[in-house]
Structure formats: C-alpha cells, structure tokens
Amino acid sequence: MILIISDNNDRTTVEVIRWLVSLNKQFIVVNDDEFFEIVLNNKKFFLQSHRNSFFLDDIESIWYRRGGLQFKRLRYSNDSINIHMNETQHWLEDYVLKTLESKRHINKQSNSHVNKLLVLEYARKEGLDVPEYFLAENTDEVIPGKTITKSITGNPSLEHVSENTDGMLYTAIIDKKEKEQFFISFFQEKIEKDFEIRTFYFNGECFSMAIFSQNDDQTKTDFRKYNNKKPNRNVRYSLSNSLEKKIHSLMKKLNLNCGSLDFMKSGSKYYFLEVNPVGQFANVAYHCNYPLFQKIADYL
Structure with a gap:
C-alpha cells in the first residue's frame, strides 16, 4: 500500500495519482484536514480518520508531498492525567512517524522545512556559488x-x-x-542575471529548466510574480556534471532525496539561491516534457 500525504487539490499530487491508477496500484491520500486516532487492532497499530484507515504495517512506501500527518489526542477532565497522556500520545505519534519514514519514501515530514541560513552555509561548503x-x-x-x-x-x-x-x-x-x-x-x-534556473532533484537525478524572467519588468526580480498575459519563456537546460555533483552532495547533506532548487546564471557563474523540499515542479514537467510524475509513481 502507498501512502501519500498532501494538501487538498495539489495539482502535482493529482498527476502522480493518475499514473498510480494506470499502474493499478493501491494508495491512500491523506489531506491536511484529517486527524488520525492511533488504536490497536489485533495488537497492530491502526490509524483511522473520518476519511481513511490503515494498518501501519500495510504501508510499503510513502510520499510526503505537503501538509502532514496530524493526530487527534484524547483529553481528560483531570489536568494531571492530561499531562501524562499528552506525553504518552506524543511518543506514540513519534513512533508512527519514524516507522513510516523508515520505509521506502520520498522526503520526510520531519525535515520538510529547511533552515535557509543553514542551507546557504552548507551550499558554500559544497562549493556552490552563493550571492x-x-x-x-x-x-x-x-x-x-x-x-x-x-x-x-x-x-x-x-x-x-x-x-x-x-x-x-x-x-x-x-x-x-x-x-x-x-x-x-x-x-x-x-545579481544581474542572464536567466534563472529551476532544478528538480529526485534520487540523484537533476531535471532543469531555464526561465527567461529578466526580459519582463514584472518578473525580473522574482519570477513568481507570474505574468499570465505574457508568460516567461521556459526551456530545458542541462547543468554541468560538476554542478550536478555539488547539488547531489548538498541534498545528501540535507538528507533530502527530492526537492526544487533555484539558481541564477550570471556570466560564467551559477548562483545558488535556495532549495524547497516541497516546491512545485509541475511547471518543470509540463514545459520541458520531463516524465517526473511517472518517475515518482514508479518509485512508489
């Protein structure tokens, strides 16, 4: 059984689900409005919400896309008991999350939010140029x-x-x-840029897209200020082997096997800006015809 943890209506999740359906794979999608109770069923951990239920042992692979697995805690009228029960339930929840992360996975809930300052320090140590x-x-x-x-x-x-x-x-x-x-x-x-680069990293592979955002005043400073009337030109782009090796080293340092990285090309330099473990990559797949959704489905 495949477990997918995501936001409601995330378009990337929907595309991967289409591939899983075509492969006749069983999966459960947990959205950010669900709260699970942890119970024992025949001495096995069983999780149930208003929408989904599953045995912990039945999950073979997990994709942490966005959101998070949330839990409903029991409360008692006696505050002294509540303090003890909160601690007990915390460790049960911790066991569930760590057990899931020990399975075949794409990213983890525990490190889905990275510290930008530490990432920039690590990037420099790996030899990446940083403004x-x-x-x-x-x-x-x-x-x-x-x-x-x-x-x-x-x-x-x-x-x-x-x-x-x-x-x-x-x-x-x-x-x-x-x-x-x-x-x-x-x-x-x-940095005065020639263009920007969005690189999707997945299990040691890099899939890059050049974004010609500097030709539009609206997107020149931040390409996320999308100009829907006159979209930026986006094309496939190949990074050098040496740069991709540095990306791989950085992602290993961050304990991430998936994520979106942003660069700026200026002259002969590629300036690293940031990495987002849960960043959007559908645009990279669509514009550059990379089979990213299929790759994720196949891995799961």
Whole structure:
C-alpha cells in the first residue's frame, strides 16, 4: 500500500495519482484536514480518520508531498492525567512517524522545512556559488539599488491582505534606506542575471529548466510574480556534471532525496539561491516534457 500525504487539490499530487491508477496500484491520500486516532487492532497499530484507515504495517512506501500527518489526542477532565497522556500520545505519534519514514519514501515530514541560513552555509561548503548575504536590524550596510531582501523562511503567504485576497512575500530590491530599526531581516547582493534556473532533484537525478524572467519588468526580480498575459519563456537546460555533483552532495547533506532548487546564471557563474523540499515542479514537467510524475509513481 502507498501512502501519500498532501494538501487538498495539489495539482502535482493529482498527476502522480493518475499514473498510480494506470499502474493499478493501491494508495491512500491523506489531506491536511484529517486527524488520525492511533488504536490497536489485533495488537497492530491502526490509524483511522473520518476519511481513511490503515494498518501501519500495510504501508510499503510513502510520499510526503505537503501538509502532514496530524493526530487527534484524547483529553481528560483531570489536568494531571492530561499531562501524562499528552506525553504518552506524543511518543506514540513519534513512533508512527519514524516507522513510516523508515520505509521506502520520498522526503520526510520531519525535515520538510529547511533552515535557509543553514542551507546557504552548507551550499558554500559544497562549493556552490552563493550571492553575498547578511542579517541586519537596520539598513546601514545596505547599498540601495544593489541589495535585495527576502524572507528568512521559505515562501510565506499572507492571509486576507485585502478583502477575500491573500498575498505572498516576494523578493524586493531595496531602493532607499530606512530611518528606523526593525526585526532581524535577510539581505543579499543583487545579481544581474542572464536567466534563472529551476532544478528538480529526485534520487540523484537533476531535471532543469531555464526561465527567461529578466526580459519582463514584472518578473525580473522574482519570477513568481507570474505574468499570465505574457508568460516567461521556459526551456530545458542541462547543468554541468560538476554542478550536478555539488547539488547531489548538498541534498545528501540535507538528507533530502527530492526537492526544487533555484539558481541564477550570471556570466560564467551559477548562483545558488535556495532549495524547497516541497516546491512545485509541475511547471518543470509540463514545459520541458520531463516524465517526473511517472518517475515518482514508479518509485512508489
């Protein structure tokens, strides 16, 4: 049995499911609105929610796509008992998650969110070029027009920016200095790029796509500001063997067998920006005709 943990309506998950159906494979999809109870059935761990149920031993492979396996905890009126029960249930949940991660897997729930600062340090140690960056509480060291800022976290979204509208924090160029201090923020050297590269990494293989985002003012600084009226040109791209070896070493260091990496090509250099274990790669598959969904299904 294959277990897939994902968000509701994730298009990448849907594409992989289509392949699993064509292969006549049994699978369970757990979405982020499910809460499981852990029970014993014939002395075996059994997980059940309002939608799914399965024996832990029946799971042979697992794809942690997004979201997470969530648990419903029993509560008692006596607070003293609750403290003990919470600890007990925590370790049962930990056992379930670690048992699942010991099986054939694509990524893990336990390391699905990486620390960007550590990733950049590791990338440099593996020999990847990284734009100069620093943390600061003011703009004293910032050179306007030549410095960008972005979130220290992954790709944070903002809920209800305006009525019925959510938002996203994009990379931005600093055009002037601030007078006031602020919370510790991430700043990085602005690189004049030739184009961007999105690389999907899966079990030692790299599948890369060049994104010509610099030709459009809307996407020049951050290609995620998609121009749906005039989309960027996206084409297959081949990285050098030496660069792919460095990517492989970095992913092993991060204990990841799957993820999306971002680079910028500037002259003869390839600048590493970040890795997202749960990043989107459907666009890489669609635009470049890579059989990524089939590869994931076959592996599972």
